[in-house]
Amino acid sequence: MSHTTQVPHRRPVPRKSGAAPTAPPPQRRRPSSQQWAAWAFLAPVTLYLALFYAYPLYRNIDLSLRNYTVRSFVQGDAPFTGLENYRIVFDDPTFAPALLHTVVFTAVCLVFQYAIGLALAVFFNQHFRLSATLRALFLVPWLLPLIVSASTWSWMLNSDSGIVNAALHAVGIGPVNWLTSPSWSLTSVIIANIWIGVPFNLVVLYSGLQSIPTSLYEAAALDGASAWQRFWRVTFPLLRPVSAITLLLGLVYTLKVFDIIWIMTKGGPAESSTTFATWSYQLGFGNLLPAFGPGAAVGNLLVVAALVFGLVYVRVQRKQALS
Amino acid sequence: MNSSSRQRRLTAAALTALAVAISATACSSGSGSADAKGADSGTYTIWDPYPQFDKSSAWAKLLDKCGTEAGVKIKRTAFDTSDLSNKALLAAQQDNSADLLIVDNPVVSTLAEAGVLTTTDDNKLDTSKVDPNLLAAGQSGGKTYGTPIGANTLALYYNKDVLKEAKVDIASIKDWPTLTAALDKVKEAGKKGITFSAIGTEEGSFQFLPWFWGSGAQLTELDSAEAASALSLWKDWLDKGYAPNSVINNTQTTSWQEFASGDYAFAENGTWQLAGAEKAGFDYGVLPIPGADGGSAAAPTGGEFVTLPVQSDTGRYATSQKLATCLTNTENLYETDTTLSYVAPTSEVQDKQVAANPELKPWVDAVKAAKGRTSDDLGTKYPKISEQLWKAVQSALSGSKSPKDALSAAQSAAGN
Numbered sequence: 001m002s003h004t005t006q007v008p009h010r011r012p013v014p015r016k017s018g019a020a021p022t023a024p025p026p027q028r029r030r031p032s033s034q035q036w037a038a039w040a041f042l043a044p045v046t047l048y049l050a051l052f053y054a055y056p057l058y059r060n061i062d063l064s065l066r067n068y069t070v071r072s073f074v075q076g077d078a079p080f081t082g083l084e085n086y087r088i089v090f091d092d093p094t095f096a097p098a099l100l101h102t103v104v105f106t107a108v109c110l111v112f113q114y115a116i117g118l119a120l121a122v123f124f125n126q127h128f129r130l131s132a133t134l135r136a137l138f139l140v141p142w143l144l145p146l147i148v149s150a151s152t153w154s155w156m157l158n159s160d161s162g163i164v165n166a167a168l169h170a171v172g173i174g175p176v177n178w179l180t181s182p183s184w185s186l187t188s189v190i191i192a193n194i195w196i197g198v199p200f201n202l203v204v205l206y207s208g209l210q211s212i213p214t215s216l217y218e219a220a221a222l223d224g225a226s227a228w229q230r231f232w233r234v235t236f237p238l239l240r241p242v243s244a245i246t247l248l249l250g251l252v253y254t255l256k257v258f259d260i261i262w263i264m265t266k267g268g269p270a271e272s273s274t275t276f277a278t279w280s281y282q283l284g285f286g287n288l289l290p291a292f293g294p295g296a297a298v299g300n301l302l303v304v305a306a307l308v309f310g311l312v313y314v315r316v317q318r319k320q321a322l323s
Numbered sequence: 324m325n326s327s328s329r330q331r332r333l334t335a336a337a338l339t340a341l342a343v344a345i346s347a348t349a350c351s352s353g354s355g356s357a358d359a360k361g362a363d364s365g366t367y368t369i370w371d372p373y374p375q376f377d378k379s380s381a382w383a384k385l386l387d388k389c390g391t392e393a394g395v396k397i398k399r400t401a402f403d404t405s406d407l408s409n410k411a412l413l414a415a416q417q418d419n420s421a422d423l424l425i426v427d428n429p430v431v432s433t434l435a436e437a438g439v440l441t442t443t444d445d446n447k448l449d450t451s452k453v454d455p456n457l458l459a460a461g462q463s464g465g466k467t468y469g470t471p472i473g474a475n476t477l478a479l480y481y482n483k484d485v486l487k488e489a490k491v492d493i494a495s496i497k498d499w500p501t502l503t504a505a506l507d508k509v510k511e512a513g514k515k516g517i518t519f520s521a522i523g524t525e526e527g528s529f530q531f532l533p534w535f536w537g538s539g540a541q542l543t544e545l546d547s548a549e550a551a552s553a554l555s556l557w558k559d560w561l562d563k564g565y566a567p568n569s570v571i572n573n574t575q576t577t578s579w580q581e582f583a584s585g586d587y588a589f590a591e592n593g594t595w596q597l598a599g600a601e602k603a604g605f606d607y608g609v610l611p612i613p614g615a616d617g618g619s620a621a622a623p624t625g626g627e628f629v630t631l632p633v634q635s636d637t638g639r640y641a642t643s644q645k646l647a648t649c650l651t652n653t654e655n656l657y658e659t660d661t662t663l664s665y666v667a668p669t670s671e672v673q674d675k676q677v678a679a680n681p682e683l684k685p686w687v688d689a690v691k692a693a694k695g696r697t698s699d700d701l702g703t704k705y706p707k708i709s710e711q712l713w714k715a716v717q718s719a720l721s722g723s724k725s726p727k728d729a730l731s732a733a734q735s736a737a738g739n
Contacts, residue, residue, distance in 0.1 A: 070437035070703075074415045093736075159568040180571035182723040268523040269571050269721035270714065285409065288525060289433055289706035 057303075063296035073292060085293040089301070092294075094271055094279060101186055102275040105193070106254045112194045113250055114243070117201025122235065124202075125209045135206070142199035150263035153192040154179060157264075182272035185265045189273050192260055197253070201246055208242030209235070241320070248313045252306050276302050366396045367642060370411070371425040372627060373663070374401040381662050389649035393642050408433065411632070415439040420632035422643045423650075425472060428460040428695060429525070431628050432702040435468045439632050443467040446631045446640050448647055452669045460695025461628045463702040469630035470651050473665030475594035476622040476693040477533055478685060483606040485514045485588040493608060498617040499537075499556055506565040509588040516565035517589040518581040520573040521557070521720055527713035529623055529696070530575065530591055531557070533612040535712070536694065537620025542701060542708050545715065546727075546734035552615065554719050554726035561720055571720050593625060594686050595664050609685045611692070621694040626665055666690040711737040 064085050072078035089095060124135045141149060156163050157178035165175040178188040212235065220230050258277040261267060267274035267282060274282070276298050284295030369386055376382040383399060390397035400421070402410055408430045414420045420439065434440050443450055443466075450458055450470045461469045486493060489512035491505045506516035520530045534557065535542075540550035560566040570578065575592060582590030583603045591612065600607050611619040629647045631640060649655060651668075657675055660667045666686050667673050673687045697705045711733035718729040 070412060070433055074412060074437045074439060076416060154572070158572075161569070177568050177721075180568050180721055182721050265572065266523045268714075268717050270718035270723040272721075272723065286524070287706050287710050288408065288429055289703055290409070290412075 060296050060299060060303075063292050064294075064300050066293060068292040070289065073290075078293075081293075085297040086301075089294050089297045094274060097271055098274045098276055098279045101273060102255070102277075105186065105190055105257070105275055106251060108190050109193050109197060109254045109257075110247060110250050112190075113197035113201050113254075114247060116194070116198050117246075118205050118239075118243075120198070120202045121205035121209055122231065124206060135202070138202055139199045141196045142203075146196070146259040147263060149196060150192065150260045153188075153195075153260075154264045157188050179265050180269055182270050185269060185273040189261045189264050192264060193254065193257055196260065197250060200253075201250065204246045204249075205239065205242060208239050208246075212238045244313065244316065248309065251309050255302060255306055276305075364636075364639075365394075366398050367393075367423065367639070367646060368398045368400065368421040369423040369425070369646070370400050370402060370407065370421040372402055372404040372407050372427060373425075374403060376401065376662075381658060385650070385655055385659060389646050389655070392649055393645040395642055395646075397646075411439060412437060415632060418635055420634065422631070422634070422639055423646055424630045424632050425627050426469075426630060428471065428624060428626060428628050429697050429705060431461045431468050431630060432463045432697040433706065434630070434632075435463050435466075436703045440468045441631045441633055441640065443469070446644050446647075448631070448644055452671065454668055454670065454691065456691070456694060456698070457624055457626075457668045459698040460624055461630075463697070463700065469628035470647065471668040472627050472629050472651060473656070473660040473663055474624050474626040474668050474690050474693070475665050476624055476686070476689045477530065477591055477593050477612065478622065478689045479517075479610040479612055480582060480590045480592055480596070480600060481608050481610060482582070482585065482588055483608055485509060485512075485586070488512055489514060489588065491588070493610065496610065496613060498613050499615050502613055503556070503560070503565070506560065506588070507563075510563075510565055515567065515581075515587045517560065517591070518567060518573065518578045518587050519557075519570055519591040520575045520578045521570045521713075521716050522572055522574055523713050523717050524574075525709060525713070526575055527716055528709040529625070531712065531716050532696065533591070533620045533622040536622075537612060537614040539615065542699070542705070542712075544734070545708065545712060545737060546731040549615075550730050551727045554716060554730060557716070558719050558726055571717060594666060594690075597664050597682075597686075609682075611685060611689050619689070619692050621692055622689055623696045624690065624693040626668075708737045 065080060065082060066072075066078035067081045067084065068078045120138065124131050155161075157165075159165060159175060159177045159180055162178070164178065168175065176184060178184050216234050216238075217230055220234050225233060256277050257275070258281060261273055261275060261278050262281065265273045267278040280295050280298035280302065282295075283291045283298060367390065371382075373382060386397050386399050404427055407424075407426055411420065411424055411426065411434060415434075415437065424434075424440075426434065431440070448470055450467055453470055457471045457474050458467065461467055461471065481493060483493075486505075486509070489505075489509040491508050496502050496505055509516050521527050531553070534553040535550060538549040538553040538556075540547050540553060544550070557566070561568060561570070567581070569581075573581070578590060579592050579596050579599060581587055582592070583599065585603070585605050612622055614620040629650055631643045631647060634640065634643075650659070653669070653671055653675075656667050656669065656672045659665075660672065660676065666683065667676055673690075676683050677687055696709065697703075701708070714736075715724075715726075715729040715733035718724040718732070719726040723729075724732065
């Protein structure tokens with residue numbers, strides 16, 4: 001989003017933290033060489049964090065609180081307008097649909113990616129012949145560059161010459177305007193995104209399954225538990241910590257999905273597949289006259305949303321550790 | 324064992340140090356080359372949107388030749404068109420603008436609004452020979468901010484074989500009803516009618532404008548009855564199957580690929596596809612886009628402007644002006660516009676182009692009738708209007724709103 005493209009031209013933060021190691025604390029004696037080493041080891045990562053995370057984030061917040069026009073962007077004298085950009089964004093007729101699409105897109109993708117990923121992980125956990133090969137094949141969507149997979153999806157879903165409509169035609173179903181009808185475009189990008197997200201869930205959940213001791217399954221089998229019961233009573237509860245982190249990471253990845261939607265539908269037609277991520281880009285760069293302020297505001301809303309869920313995760317994690 | 328592992332660690336450390344050193348020098352040389360001015364005041368930087376031309380191209384050689392004539396060295400950087408306006412804004416923010424900026428015409432007014440460009444009053448660029456309808460795209464508030472290096476516009480390509488098969492006489496197409504009738508005949512004959520690009524970006528507006536203007540509508544009044552009639556024309560074509568539904572997501576390139584398949588009778592596309600048309604392997608013709616009641620519709624002008632960005636060292640303008648004049652003098656314009664497959668912006672060169680290649684005649688006529696998108700003193704209002712216009716086209720064609728409702732929503736959102 002917009003904060004990633006801001007080139008840091010003034011660097012007040014790093015300079016300060018870069019100077020920190022050379023200033024010894026006054027009340028203590030000369031720090032030992034070990035302490036020096038510790039600072040030296042800390043400096044690169046601090047510098048890195050400040051330069052590539054703190055500063056862009058600060059710039060993005062700053063952008064969202066000022067009234068930037070092309071003129072004031074160049075002159076650098078944009079007036080501070082407080083939360084005006086956020087008010088513009090909230091009042092925009094695009095806001096409600098974009099919010100709804102973001103929620104639906106994220107929720108549906110997460111549920112399906114997780115369910116399919118888990119099913120495949122359990123399936124591959126049985127170590128049949130060629131299971132490793134097959135599992136490797138399932139990773140392909142993950143390895144392909146997004147531009148390739150998204151373009152391929154948009155060819156396949158093309159209304160007139162796409163293979164999907166050709167297949168539907170062969171079984172006697174009329175053509176569907178996958179990408180060009182407002183009622184289907186969101187579904188189409190969701191399908192493509194699920195396909196891309198399954199391998200990640202598969203890999204993480206599969207490694208989670210490996211850590212469940214087989215003796216538990218044997219004991220359950222001896223007690224007469226059916227396969228279904230073994231899954232729900234043994235696998236699922238023991239997989240809970242892995243599931244939680246998978247879902248959280250999936251949520252963060254899905255919230256910010258941009259490339260697939262932009263390549264396949266550009267958020268259209270008629271904003272029917274616009275999410276916050278594409279909207280933010282549209283505002284900042286999708287027009288000859290960029291609206292940096294509102295674009296940054298939408299980007300910040302996304303960051304806040306991801307942060308909230310991150311905090312929820314930490315909270316749940318702590319609770320689990322206590323109980 | 325122990326010593327070998329230590330040795331390995333040493334090697335690793337040395338390699339790391341080397342890598343750090345290399346990346347550090349790479350960084351510094353990188354930032355040095357990003358500096359548009361450079362330390363050498365005898366070096367002038369030129370940014371253009373023609374990444375397809377490398378060092379050995381005629382374009383790059385022309386730049387060097389003009390540099391030699393002006394007694395300076397040229398440093399050229401080519402950007403992707405969509406990238407260039409943001410890059411130019413960022414460079415201006417850091418007072419690091421190129422000396423010469425060649426930029427897509429609708430962007431000129433935005434950059435002028437940002438205070439990035441000098442006017443022709445300041446830089447003494449001579450624009451007297453340029454066709455006024457082309458120059459208008461670079462004018463805003465009574466001032467001119469550059470000179471066009473070439474122009475292109477849209478017209479209808481047609482496939483002669485398909486039309487023959489459908490028994491359509493191309494001379495019969497004079498206005499919208501006759502064009503629609505021709506499309507109907509083509510469809511009856513089992514072929515496909517027309518393809519264009521109605522994508523949700525500036526490209527979509529660019530392609531819709533000839534029909535919009537051809538109906539008599541004005542960009543300041545998106546919700547007029549004329550505007551609705553233009554959008555209804557497209558919508559009807561989709562509904563009746565004369566145009567494929569995929570136009571909603573078509574870029575001009577994908578739309579051209581559909582036409583190049585040989586199934587389509589018509590395609591709305593630009594001058595820049597001429598080279599591709601030769602390769603398509605069928606007999607094609609070019610027809611100006613008809614207006615609603617006959618005549619040719621005004622199509623929007625495409626093509627770039629040569630502009631001189633503001634410099635803190637005003638002494639550079641004199642040389643920059645020499646470079647710009649060299650690039651746009653009659654002889655060089657002819658060369659450049661032939662390479663770019665553009666129509667020249669001056670009548671003198673246009674005549675020369677038609678004399679050399681009579682097939683360019685319809686294009687020259689179309690360019691003469693064309694209109695800048697930011698003309699009529701719309702300037703920076705145009706991007707806002709255009710965004711609402713392409714949204715309205717998308718809403719109507721995808722069926723989420725009627726053409727009339729879509730356009731009145733667009734008018735109130737554009738707020739003009």
